[in-house]
Amino acid sequence: MTRYILKRLLFMLLALFVIATLTFFLMHAIPGGPFTSDRALPPAVEAALNKKYNLDQPLLLQYLDYMKGLLRLDLGPSFKYEGMTVNEFIAGGFPISARLGGLTILFSLIVALPLGIIAALKNGKWQDMFTMFIATIGVTIPSFVIASLLMYVFSLKLGWLPTFGLDSWKGYILPVVALGGYTLSYLARLMRSSLLEVMGQDYIRTARAKGLSELKVVVRHALRNALIPLITVLGPTIASLLTGSFVIEKIFAVPGLGQHFVNSISNRDYTTIMGVTIFYAAILIAMTFIVDIFYCLVDPRIKLD
Amino acid sequence: MSEDMEKMDKWAPLKADAEEREKLWSKSLSFGQDVWYRFSHKPTALLGLILLVLLVLFCVVGPQMVSHSYETQNLDFVNMPPSFKAYEVDGRYIYLTPSLKLIEVAPDGTLMKPLARLEDDGMKKRMTFDMGDGTEIILNYKTKPPRLENAQKEPYTVFKSFRNKTYPLGTDNLGRDMLIRLMMGMRISMLIALIAAFVNLVIGILYGGISAYAGGMTDTIMMRIVDVVSTIPLTLYVILLQVMMGSNGGILSIVIALGTVYWVNMARVVRGEILSLKEQEFVYAARTLGSSTWRILTTHLIPNAMGPIIVTVTMLIPSAIFIEAFMSFIGLGVMAPMASLGTMCNDALSTLRSSPYQLFLPSLAICLVMFAFNFVGDGLRDALDPKLRK
Numbered sequence: 001m002t003r004y005i006l007k008r009l010l011f012m013l014l015a016l017f018v019i020a021t022l023t024f025f026l027m028h029a030i031p032g033g034p035f036t037s038d039r040a041l042p043p044a045v046e047a048a049l050n051k052k053y054n055l056d057q058p059l060l061l062q063y064l065d066y067m068k069g070l071l072r073l074d075l076g077p078s079f080k081y082e083g084m085t086v087n088e089f090i091a092g093g094f095p096i097s098a099r100l101g102g103l104t105i106l107f108s109l110i111v112a113l114p115l116g117i118i119a120a121l122k123n124g125k126w127q128d129m130f131t132m133f134i135a136t137i138g139v140t141i142p143s144f145v146i147a148s149l150l151m152y153v154f155s156l157k158l159g160w161l162p163t164f165g166l167d168s169w170k171g172y173i174l175p176v177v178a179l180g181g182y183t184l185s186y187l188a189r190l191m192r193s194s195l196l197e198v199m200g201q202d203y204i205r206t207a208r209a210k211g212l213s214e215l216k217v218v219v220r221h222a223l224r225n226a227l228i229p230l231i232t233v234l235g236p237t238i239a240s241l242l243t244g245s246f247v248i249e250k251i252f253a254v255p256g257l258g259q260h261f262v263n264s265i266s267n268r269d270y271t272t273i274m275g276v277t278i279f280y281a282a283i284l285i286a287m288t289f290i291v292d293i294f295y296c297l298v299d300p301r302i303k304l305d
Numbered sequence: 306m307s308e309d310m311e312k313m314d315k316w317a318p319l320k321a322d323a324e325e326r327e328k329l330w331s332k333s334l335s336f337g338q339d340v341w342y343r344f345s346h347k348p349t350a351l352l353g354l355i356l357l358v359l360l361v362l363f364c365v366v367g368p369q370m371v372s373h374s375y376e377t378q379n380l381d382f383v384n385m386p387p388s389f390k391a392y393e394v395d396g397r398y399i400y401l402t403p404s405l406k407l408i409e410v411a412p413d414g415t416l417m418k419p420l421a422r423l424e425d426d427g428m429k430k431r432m433t434f435d436m437g438d439g440t441e442i443i444l445n446y447k448t449k450p451p452r453l454e455n456a457q458k459e460p461y462t463v464f465k466s467f468r469n470k471t472y473p474l475g476t477d478n479l480g481r482d483m484l485i486r487l488m489m490g491m492r493i494s495m496l497i498a499l500i501a502a503f504v505n506l507v508i509g510i511l512y513g514g515i516s517a518y519a520g521g522m523t524d525t526i527m528m529r530i531v532d533v534v535s536t537i538p539l540t541l542y543v544i545l546l547q548v549m550m551g552s553n554g555g556i557l558s559i560v561i562a563l564g565t566v567y568w569v570n571m572a573r574v575v576r577g578e579i580l581s582l583k584e585q586e587f588v589y590a591a592r593t594l595g596s597s598t599w600r601i602l603t604t605h606l607i608p609n610a611m612g613p614i615i616v617t618v619t620m621l622i623p624s625a626i627f628i629e630a631f632m633s634f635i636g637l638g639v640m641a642p643m644a645s646l647g648t649m650c651n652d653a654l655s656t657l658r659s660s661p662y663q664l665f666l667p668s669l670a671i672c673l674v675m676f677a678f679n680f681v682g683d684g685l686r687d688a689l690d691p692k693l694r695k
Contacts, residue, residue, distance in 0.1 A: 141672050149665075247631060
């Protein structure tokens with residue numbers, strides 16, 4: 001176990017290193033510096049700016065500098081916002097995004113689990129068909145389409161919910177539903193198929209043969225084992241939630257990290273793009289790692305190697 | 306026949322002639338026929354296939370049948386909805402747009418021309434328009450909703466519903482035809498699907514195939530590379546690549562971005578399949594007979610691994626389409642005047658309140674494309690690999 005964890009940790013570090021390097025060189029492969037893009041600056045100003053941000057150094061030195069900064073968890077200054085560092089951007093935006101993401105996971109689980117369980121227990125009946133129909137819709141329709149349609153119906157036509165911002169609890173409803181649509185459908189489908197598989201196992205027959213009530217069979221014996229595949233996909237699911245929230249945050253003008261990321265793309269704010277990418281990647285990798293470890297703790301049958 | 310059977314002793318050996326014996330056998334099917342049988346007996350899969358064919362026809366043949374071009378702007382007819390109500394004014398039909406313009410409509414629904422505005426009295430909130438033959442009509446926008454009046458301040462109240470004949474699906478906020486833009490947008494989605502599938506197929510099969518077949522150190526190194534690439538959040542990297550290549554690259558850069566990043570799964574699937582196949586007897590047999598490595602790969606290994614490979618491709622296509630729409634939506638996809646379903650959705654957000662159809666149409670198109678590919682993909686998965694059925 002310890003060996004496995006150490007191996008995984010080493011691998012995570014390697015992956016992060018590759019990601020940081022790739023991101024750095026990708027960003028620097030863009031023709032023109034960050035200040036040459038829109039208005040033509042006087043050459044002296046441009047030179048001064050380049051000097052200020054160390055852009056006049058050879059690329060390799062800049063790279064070493066950036067990596068040194070990364071070791072100290074310093075992502076450098078923002079190019080477009082005078083006096084802001086990328087760290088400050090992340091510290092300001094991430095809590096909001098994380099709250100939105102957390103609520104979405106919670107919402108998806110609360111809706112998906114009962115849906116999946118009902119569908120599995122009523123396999124082939126109308127409840128099953130209905131759930132799978134909803135789930136197919138949820139998986140196929142992109143989140144930005146769901147978000148814009150929800151906004152049109154509930155904010156513009158009915159006026160029940162605000163179109164933007166997270167000032168009150170009402171502001172959370174639409175972003176969470178739009179963001180959770182895919183996750184919810186995916187989890188419900190997974191719950192259904194996993195429960196169906198478990199229900200066909202021998203130990204369920206044993207439990208029934210012992211004379212346990214159907215409720216006890218499902219809750220005590222089936223559900224516990226059926227939940228395991230769900231835990232496995234939770235890591236990648238959180239990953240897709242975080243990246244999916246770029247668009248949702250943009251549509252609903254949520255001042256989270258995703259919004260910053262999209263804005264920094266359109267502003268060509270290279271350090272921020274780099275910083276946020278590395279930050280996201282680190283979180284996602286860590287998330288998969290934690291879930292994997294957790295997975296082994298939950299199901300002792302799984303052996304790590 | 307059945308009555309005879311009942312009269313017979315049930316335990317007597319059944320006497321059947323040669324012809325009847327044949328009937329016990331079902332028709333033997335080739336692999337392709339078998340796949341098609343399973344595919345065509347799944348209603349959603351067939352539905353998806355039909356939908357897909359219709360969509361392809363729509364975006365390939367469609368543009369030839371539309372007289373407008375996707376980039377021509379007609380600023381006279383901005384934000385024209387697909388259907389609308391027009392006032393009847395002295396036997397002529399006048400449509401009042403939400404942006405307070407008057408457009409004359411022919412009785413069959415063809416848009417004719419906007420009326421000339423003579424004066425705009427901002428104080429009284431009244432605009433005067435010339436009907437073209439000297440008569441004047443007045444647009445009173447003090448009231449909500451605004452209304453048309455004649456010179457004696459009597460409002461016109463007779464309406465007639467029209468379907469927009471000039472632009473069957475309306476125009477966008479620059480006066481471009483929605484129908485042709487939808488077709489072009491769908492073309493891009495289909496193109497992306499096609500190229501992404503092809504690129505991933507080629508890279509994935511080559512990479513996975515070489516890795517599995519070479520084995521040993523080469524395999525280890527190649528697979529570690531895959532491991533690292535697969536820990537990278539792909540969406541982020543597609544976005545980064547797109548930023549790097551500059552959005553003026555358009556479709557090409559999206560395809561490159563998708564192609565460089567999304568082959569990882571395919572490589573893993575191919576490697577797994579080939580690893581298990583290459584230990585099987587028919588491969589040993591081929592090797593004993595002296596077949597070259599290349600021949601074994603191309604005639605024995607890859608065709609036998611095709612099932613899971615096709616399944617992976619069909620899973621990949623909807624996600625490629627989604628990524629393109631998503632990137633166009635955040636402003637990194639194809640650039641104007643080219644249309645993509647994602648850019649159309651994004652453009653529509655600013656005029657959502659007054660022209661919701663501009664959002665609904667591309668949204669519907671995206672959903673149809675996604676549904677079609679998902680259904681076909683699911684069907685193919687079940688048909689090619691019944692074990693995977695869920």
